[in-house]
Amino acid sequence: MSCRPEPPRPYVLLSCAASIDGYIDDASEQRLLLSNDDDLDRVDGVRASCDAILVGAGTVRRDDPRLLVRSPSRRAERAASGRPESPTKVTLTAQGDLDPTARFFTAGDSTRLVYCATDAVEKTRERLGRLATVIDAGEPVDPGWLLTDLAARGVQRLMVEGGGTVHAQFLAAGLADELHLVVAPFFVGDGRAPRFVGEGRFPWHPGRRARLAEARQIGDVVLLRYALSARCTDVPPDSAADDAGGSTHSG
Numbered sequence: 001m002s003c004r005p006e007p008p009r010p011y012v013l014l015s016c017a018a019s020i021d022g023y024i025d026d027a028s029e030q031r032l033l034l035s036n037d038d039d040l041d042r043v044d045g046v047r048a049s050c051d052a053i054l055v056g057a058g059t060v061r062r063d064d065p066r067l068l069v070r071s072p073s074r075r076a077e078r079a080a081s082g083r084p085e086s087p088t089k090v091t092l093t094a095q096g097d098l099d100p101t102a103r104f105f106t107a108g109d110s111t112r113l114v115y116c117a118t119d120a121v122e123k124t125r126e127r128l129g130r131l132a133t134v135i136d137a138g139e140p141v142d143p144g145w146l147l148t149d150l151a152a153r154g155v156q157r158l159m160v161e162g163g164g165t166v167h168a169q170f171l172a173a174g175l176a177d178e179l180h181l182v183v184a185p186f187f188v189g190d191g192r193a194p195r196f197v198g199e200g201r202f203p204w205h206p207g208r209r210a211r212l213a214e215a216r217q218i219g220d221v222v223l224l225r226y227a228l229s230a231r232c233t234d235v236p237p238d239s240a241a242d243d244a245g246g247s248t249h250s251g
Contacts, residue, residue, distance in 0.1 A: 009147040010158040011231055013050070014167055015043060015180045017221070018196045023188035024164055031063055034184040036219045041071070046180070048074040050087050050159040052113075052150060055104075056166035057093035065161075066107040086110045088155065092141050092166070093117070096124030105131040113153075115146050143169050168197040171204075171228075179210070179226040182218075204228070 017034035018024050026032045035043070047053060048069045055065060068086040069075050075085040086108050091098070092115040098104075105112060105128065112132035116124045118139040125134045137146055150158060160170055170176045181196070204210040213234060214225035227234075 009144075009151050009175070010051070010155045011178075012147070012158050012160060012170060012176050013046065013178045013180065014160045014170060014176050015046065016162055016167060016196055017182040017184060019184050019186055019188045021187045021189060022195050023190070023193045024162065024196055025062075025194050026188050027190050027192040032188070034221075035182055036221055039182055039218045039221050039223070042218065042223070044070045044074065047087060047159060048078060050157045051083075051155040052088040052090050052158050054090040054092070054158060054160045054166070056163050057091055057095075057098055058165065059161070059163045060091055060098060060102050060104045062163075064103050066103045067161075068108045068110070084110055087159070088113060088153075090115070090150070090158075092137065092143075092146065093120065093124065094140060096120035096127065098124065098128065100128050100131055113150075115141055115149075117141050143173055143175055147175060164194050164197050168200050171197060171202050172200045174203045174229075177227075177229040177231045178213075179224075179228055181224045181226070183222045183224065185220050 016024060017039075019034065023032075024034070047067075048071070053067045055063075055067065059065065067089045069078065079085050088111040089104055090113045091104065094117045096116055098114065114124060114128065114132045114134045115137035116134050118136050121134060121136045128134060135149065137149075147158070160166060160176075210226045210228055212224065213227045213232065214223065216223045216225075
């Protein structure tokens with residue numbers, strides 16, 4: 001009896017904007033604007049190139065993102081190629097405390113997937129009803145298993161937009177292929193504010209440095225694009241990335 005091979009895990013692109021001192025927000029109730037219009041348009045283009053966009057439940061609660069492609073021309077191009085106008089929306093949650101009126105669930109007509117810890121699955125399904133597909137992702141939620149499931153659903157390119165806990169999970173597990181880090185030209189300087197990532201054991205350290213694929217000024221911000229695995233091939237020949245993740249975590 002032959003076994004059917006599992007589909008390869010999606011290409012995982014992490015996207016984040018941070019202050020000079022590494023904060024992705026401040027401690028106020030208002031969302032901190034770190035980017036500018038030109039960079040937001042760049043991000044919109046990256047979204048349009050992906051099959052799915054993932055954020056953590058904390059980001060859904062705090063930022064209430066729509067996670068839609070904004071540009072009409074990009075939406076039209078996706079539709080003309082037989083794809084939905086915006087990528088599939090994905091979130092993961094340990095407790096299932098998601099508001100069904102959040103724009104993640106109400107904006108646009110994208111497919112919505114909620115990867116939920118086993119103990120909270122029943123509660124989450126009751127809360128969300130038909131607004132999203134709730135998937136039992138184990139206890140705790142395993143990002144590697146999540147990627148395997150997304151691949152089985154046809155996702156080949158995944159954009160992870162945060163927050164810091166989710167970014168840290170993918171980075172620590174060696175499941176990121178590329179990082180887009182935008183640096184805003186100011187400091188936050190408040191230890192109560194969330195950072196890009198917290199403490200953790202990451203595959204990239206002083207003895208194994210991530211490879212810089214691009215550094216680009218976009219108005220008053222700077223985009224730093226890092227190749228984090230051998231799957232990121234858009235780098236100069238003399239700086240091809242080490243396979244710091246992916247091959248040992250294939251889905």
